[in-house]
Amino acid sequence: MGNSLTGDLPPGFLQRSKDWLRRELFASRVDGLLSLVLIGLILAALFGLLRWALLQANWAVIQLNSTLLCIGRYPIEHQWRLWLLTFLLAATAGASWGLLRSCRRADRPGLLWPRNDRIAAAVLLAVCLITPPALGLSLAVAGRWLAIAGLLLAMRWLLGRLGRRLGADAIKWFALVWPVTYLLGMVLIGGGFGLTPVASAEWGGLMLTLLQASFAILLCFPLGVMLALGRRSNYPLLRWGSVIYIEFIRGAPLITLLFLGQNILGFLLPGGLAPERVWRAAWVLTIFAAAYLAEAVRSGLAAIPNGQMEAARSLGLSTAQGLQHVVLPQALRVALPVMVGQFISLLQDTTLLSLIGLMELLGTARTVMANPDFLGHYGEVYLTLALLFWCCCAALGLGSRALERRLDPHHLPNL
Amino acid sequence: MIAAIAEEATQSLILEAKDVHKWYPNGFHALRGANLQVQRGEVVVIMGPSGSGKSTFIRTFNALEDYQKGTIQFDGLPLGNDLRHIEAIRREVGMVYQQFNLFPHLTVLQNLTLAPVLVRGRSRVQAQQRALELLARVGIAEQAGKFPGQLSGGQQQRVAIARSLCMDPRLMLFDEPTSALDPEMVREVLDVMQGLAADGMTMVVVTHEVRFARQVADRVVLMADGEVVEIAPPETFFTNPSHERTRRFLDQIL
Numbered sequence: 041m042g043n044s045l046t047g048d049l050p051p052g053f054l055q056r057s058k059d060w061l062r063r064e065l066f067a068s069r070v071d072g073l074l075s076l077v078l079i080g081l082i083l084a085a086l087f088g089l090l091r092w093a094l095l096q097a098n099w100a101v102i103q104l105n106s107t108l109l110c111i112g113r114y115p116i117e118h119q120w121r122l123w124l125l126t127f128l129l130a131a132t133a134g135a136s137w138g139l140l141r142s143c144r145r146a147d148r149p150g151l152l153w154p155r156n157d158r159i160a161a162a163v164l165l166a167v168c169l170i171t172p173p174a175l176g177l178s179l180a181v182a183g184r185w186l187a188i189a190g191l192l193l194a195m196r197w198l199l200g201r202l203g204r205r206l207g208a209d210a211i212k213w214f215a216l217v218w219p220v221t222y223l224l225g226m227v228l229i230g231g232g233f234g235l236t237p238v239a240s241a242e243w244g245g246l247m248l249t250l251l252q253a254s255f256a257i258l259l260c261f262p263l264g265v266m267l268a269l270g271r272r273s274n275y276p277l278l279r280w281g282s283v284i285y286i287e288f289i290r291g292a293p294l295i296t297l298l299f300l301g302q303n304i305l306g307f308l309l310p311g312g313l314a315p316e317r318v319w320r321a322a323w324v325l326t327i328f329a330a331a332y333l334a335e336a337v338r339s340g341l342a343a344i345p346n347g348q349m350e351a352a353r354s355l356g357l358s359t360a361q362g363l364q365h366v367v368l369p370q371a372l373r374v375a376l377p378v379m380v381g382q383f384i385s386l387l388q389d390t391t392l393l394s395l396i397g398l399m400e401l402l403g404t405a406r407t408v409m410a411n412p413d414f415l416g417h418y419g420e421v422y423l424t425l426a427l428l429f430w431c432c433c434a435a436l437g438l439g440s441r442a443l444e445r446r447l448d449p450h451h452l453p454n455l
Numbered sequence: 456m457i458a459a460i461a462e463e464a465t466q467s468l469i470l471e472a473k474d475v476h477k478w479y480p481n482g483f484h485a486l487r488g489a490n491l492q493v494q495r496g497e498v499v500v501i502m503g504p505s506g507s508g509k510s511t512f513i514r515t516f517n518a519l520e521d522y523q524k525g526t527i528q529f530d531g532l533p534l535g536n537d538l539r540h541i542e543a544i545r546r547e548v549g550m551v552y553q554q555f556n557l558f559p560h561l562t563v564l565q566n567l568t569l570a571p572v573l574v575r576g577r578s579r580v581q582a583q584q585r586a587l588e589l590l591a592r593v594g595i596a597e598q599a600g601k602f603p604g605q606l607s608g609g610q611q612q613r614v615a616i617a618r619s620l621c622m623d624p625r626l627m628l629f630d631e632p633t634s635a636l637d638p639e640m641v642r643e644v645l646d647v648m649q650g651l652a653a654d655g656m657t658m659v660v661v662t663h664e665v666r667f668a669r670q671v672a673d674r675v676v677l678m679a680d681g682e683v684v685e686i687a688p689p690e691t692f693f694t695n696p697s698h699e700r701t702r703r704f705l706d707q708i709l
Binding site: 345347348350351352353354355356357358361365366369370373447 | 517519542545546548549550552554556557558559560569570573574575618619622
């Protein structure tokens with residue numbers, strides 16, 4: 041061992057990092073000066089932020105309002121429904137996670153999901169251990185969050201074991217659990233089927249933000265794909281309709297459309313049929329996002345050579361079958377990074393809903409800041425909002441990158 | 456007696472293109488009254504300079520290109536604008552492209568089973584069995600689990616041939632099947648095609664491979680300027696063509 045260190049092995053780690061530093065940061069006098077100045081600036085900013093966060097900031101504003109920020113003014117006697125929903129989501133997510141990491145690919149050796157997901161599990165556990173005391177939550181609530189994390193990890197472990205025996209078909213069928221969970225969640229939040237209805241005006245906070253974003257993301261996807269196909273269709277009415285829709289929506293700012301939706305949907309639909317304000321906003325978001333998604337999908341479709349559809353057609357497939365089995369799977373894979381980018385900006389665009397008076401995350405935060413007890417604590421609230429949004433967007437981004445890797449059949453030729 | 460022979464001839468006629476004209480949307484007159492008759496079990500090789508309309512002509516046979524004048528009949532079925540006829544004919548006519556056009560997101564086996572399952576309604580197991588047989592026939596059974604991008608050009612083209620054969624076509628069209636291949640891979644593809652011809656498959660092949668035309672073709676066709684100039688058995692075509700245009704073409708390629 042000792043001999044080989046000086047022998048055929050490259051120079052030691054310390055030497056290599058020194059080389060790297062010299063090569064990358066201090067290659068010349070100008071580079072060195074620039075590096076020193078930038079490192080100094082970064083350290084100063086970091087120091088300032090830490091000093092503010094630890095010494096000057098008063099985090100009580102977040103501690104006392106954590107429930108409000110999470111669910112808004114949702115009636116306290118019905119909160120158990122949201123807890124139940126969270127448990128349900130954790131179980132579903134854990135089960136999917138477990139299945140994905142256990143199943144082998146049907147088509148070639150290798151696993152469906154990267155196996156090194158232990159870090160993600162550790163981060164999840166750490167967040168669940170650190171956040172409740174930091175927020176000053178009661179022991180009962182902290183316990184519930186721990187139980188939720190535990191359930192998620194337990195399902196991941198259990199289905200990871202089971203999945204190896206179930207095979208790849210299990211994943212396909214399990215995916216159907218998600219829409220069922222979503223519908224169940226809507227019933228739990230909104231009531232009905234024997235549960236006391238909770239008016240959508242009482243929904244709020246992070247819950248409303250996620251609800252709006254997920255509703256718009258789920259519905260804008262099929263709508264966007266149809267618009268993209270319509271824009272490339274040979275049938276003129278379909279093509280013109282799609283072009284007019286896409287160009288009109290993309291030409292108007294979202295905030296204008298939101299106000300328009302609030303005012304006009306009431307006139308357009310006969311009394312009683314107009315959806316409540318929350319749903320009107322959700323539909324406007326969907327319609328808005330679909331136009332942008334259509335362009336993303338169109339770029340994906342343009343990347344697929346005509347020969348693919350020709351080959352499908354000459355094998356006897358109908359146009360619809362060719363799209364479904366040959367063209368769209370490839371086009372959507374190409375468009376995936378752009379589409380996820382749209383989803384991320386859609387999630388952030390939900391903050392505009394606060395301007396039309398909905399109590400989503402930003403709207404709720406503004407009521408908190410308007411409370412005389414917490415005047416002047418804007419920094420704490422906005423930093424928390426930024427962190428929450430960053431977490432959601434980072435999760436979307438990481439998920440999309442993992443999906444991209446998984447869908448990449450080694451490399452795509454002929455593209 | 457003569458009438459009987461004539462009737463037998465029409466019965467064994469599988470493809471008949473009469474006076475086919477095609478104008479591209481930009482006004483270019485690509486086909487100017489092209490004629491061709493293909494008998495069952497026959498191998499017809501179409502040659503000609505580039506831009507002569509060979510590819511366009513062969514692509515009208517399964518309606519990848521439309522045409523504005525003339526008639527094309529496949530096994531008695533007119534190939535016009537009727538989508539039902541078009542789809543029925545496409546099910547029976549296989550096509551192999553210069554660029555392979557394999558589905559890159561599917562494995563070789565999935566490439567082969569997609570159409571039989573969707574179009575012919577075969578069970579997955581049945582389709583896979585047949586696919587593996589055909590992969591063995593084109594000599595790449597061991598690549599069934601790979602993706603097209605992991606194969607060489609010659610292997611990809613053989614997969615493409617097997618994919619068409621999976622539909623049990625009555626006629627196979629080849630549109631310059633070896634033009635995109637590295638020279639050392641041309642042979643393996645031509646061997647597979649020669650084997651097909653020997654098994655009695657009806658084939659129309661657009662190609663520049665003179666040796667293949669000489670050895671395998673029953674008749675060789677010369678196309679120039681959107682017209683069929685000469686149709687002759689290979690020995691006549693290459694040694695004693697009757698048209699000046701054919702002679703000029705042969706001077707350039709031989």
